[in-house]
Amino acid sequence: MPLIDTARFLQDLNELRQIGKYKTGVHRPTYSPQDMESRRWLVARLEECGLEAEIDGIGNVFGRHRGSGPHLLVGSHIESQNYAGWLDGALGVMAGVALARAGLPVDVAAFADEEGHFEGGFLGSKSLIGILSEEEIDRSRSRNDGQPLREALAAAGLAGRKRLRLDPLRYKGFFEMHIEQGTQLENAGLQAGVVTGIVAIWQWRIIIEGMQDHAGGTTMAERRDAGLTAVRLLAMLDQEMPKVCGPRSVWTTGRITLDPGAPSIIPGSADILFQFRDIDLPTLERMEDCLRRCVQEMNRRERCTVTLHNVSKSLPALCEPKMMAALDAAAERLAPGKWQRMPSGAGHDAQYIARVMPVAMLFTPSIKGISHHWAEDTKEEDLALCCEILGEAAKSYLEA
Template identity: 70%
Template sequence: MSLDTAQFLADLDRLRQTGAYRTGVHRPTFGAEDMESRHWLAAAMEAAGLEARIDGIGNVLGRHRGPGPHLLAGSHIETQNQAGWLDGVLGVVAALALARAGLPVDVCAYADEEGHWGDFLGSRSLIGAVDEAELDAARNRHDGRPLREALREAGLAGRERLRLEPGRYKGAFELHIEQGTQLERAGMRIGVVTGIVGIRQWRITVTGQQDHTGGTTMAERRDAGLTAVRLLAALDQAMPMAAGPRSVWTTGRIVLEPNAPQIIPGRAEITFSFRDLSLEVMDRMEDCLRRTVQESNRRERCPAVLEPIGHTAPSPCDPTMRAALREAAEQLCPRAWTEMPSGAIHDSQILARVMPVAMLFVPSIGGISHHWTEDTKREDLALGLKVLAEGARRFLAS
């Protein structure tokens, strides 16, 4: 195994120019820049000796032509809007470097992990968890454009959607930036991921009475906006009693209707979510959420209705794969690595439904991600590749 870290870094720099935005990248799924990067990747796979295809949902899969056992490695290549240059792309380019080094690796860029059009459409399609009806209904989250239209414009309409071959893979690896501050704060250079957190997402709808801001007395008002604010404050106070040490909860969206300065809000819609690696902890957090909404409805004039809109179970990483990564990290950066959960969700979480998975983190400078200032030291990028390659080699030999 001979790793070319210089080529690995050059490939990252090359992709950074496609859709460049300030010091980051703007490359939303199925846009012109995204498709340029997918075609570049397919050509690079072929040059590395892989059999490359871009499928009907945009997945780019490069298959190793030799005998197994095989590994699957990769991540995503599109970005959030006006975001960073390493989120996702690091894992794809690292996987390509493993293939160039001679490891029996299939390399994949899973389409639309960033969710411009849906929920992990690429990786779910690869395991057979997306049907045509879902693709017919899918719309862009920003402008509502139909997915079918975007696929046609990207030249993907009519192409077959690939499926991962059952029994082909011993496991799947993914190298990623941490997207947090834990490694940097601890002075660590590598994070061996213990598991990927689950997420439970909810819609909370508060119903009041739309009315005039001047003519309606405070005693008469049923202000859905104020009830929503008080409910969220109560949740933030109650959640720590149910949460674990690494639990998080987020109010990602609040919409008031009619959202006008001279009108009392008659309706408020809240998107609320929480994450943890433990199902037991998540169950406690869900119970806390339900009880807090119940108490709000006892006290407030505006009733709140709680509705689940998306649940993803936690995915523990494979113990044997984790052990191989731990041994590699101790060999290459003794006492400068740690084990940690992934607070973000990744395609590996989808792949874990059909095969063993493992993830490896490198530090994010300042913990910044999903922003154009996202960055990682080049020496940490190179170290991450070396640990990934050595861990993959050890796991194949196990």
């Protein structure tokens, strides 16, 4: 008899999909009525599996195995981006439920606000490892509508509830299953990805100060055009970054805001959101150095002033070799030749949990790589297969 009841797993997933349903996806922003309904629904599922389940003071759903260890922690998040996919997060939580249903000694967690509807993001996993302060909660507001986090917690009925803390010594490790949110697996015709680590994201704001002027009255020679300096800097980064990056590095300009942004006014200032990602710290440091040199060169050449502001620097989180080996072996047994190792370019709760215990992640393919959109999807056979791989790997790693 197989370890995992994959039919029941898919049935659970589809039941959860009805809560906050939007087209073929879901709309369950953190602490919304739909989100809270899904959390209560999850508590009932966890209790069905014999776990001791509760929702804590930051909204984490936590199901505790009643028996003896060694234990594993399994999970992900249950809220969604706005009008987004049915699997992002939910898949990893329901995989945890499936492992619990199979009788494995697992605790299951749905970490609150991985999706960052509130400033800070990753509220649940940060809170569980003890790095989310009350002051941070006091300050944080919704990125959607500015509502203070405290108000949202109160409206969700969570005010005054105790926040849980993980006991790292209870666990042999944390497994998170997630959709790939890319096309690497699909393009290679593969069914599973064993994640080697989660990239670090280093985010920057580049502010350029020039002089706002009338586009008709000011000659090219007189201009201090902040928009033009922005273009020149970004074109230089486009030339220079490939010389220092690693094979899987990525860098992205997400926004360029020219002020005032009118057709006949020379932009007086420019504000650029820029980020790069890699799993390797020395590579990240080379990319930062490249960025700083390009900014320095612009300040030498241009008539505008360029300043670089670091917004955030996360740390790369490497997966545990023994947990990866268990996933490799299970994948090769259940899907021979149809899996690969790969880094995760996106952030996940596992990157925080990795600070207190060994972690590993398993990726399912994403159809066309669509993510953060209601059209996100994965073939049912891939979902079922990966849940089986996860179950086998968890079992063998526990027994090792």
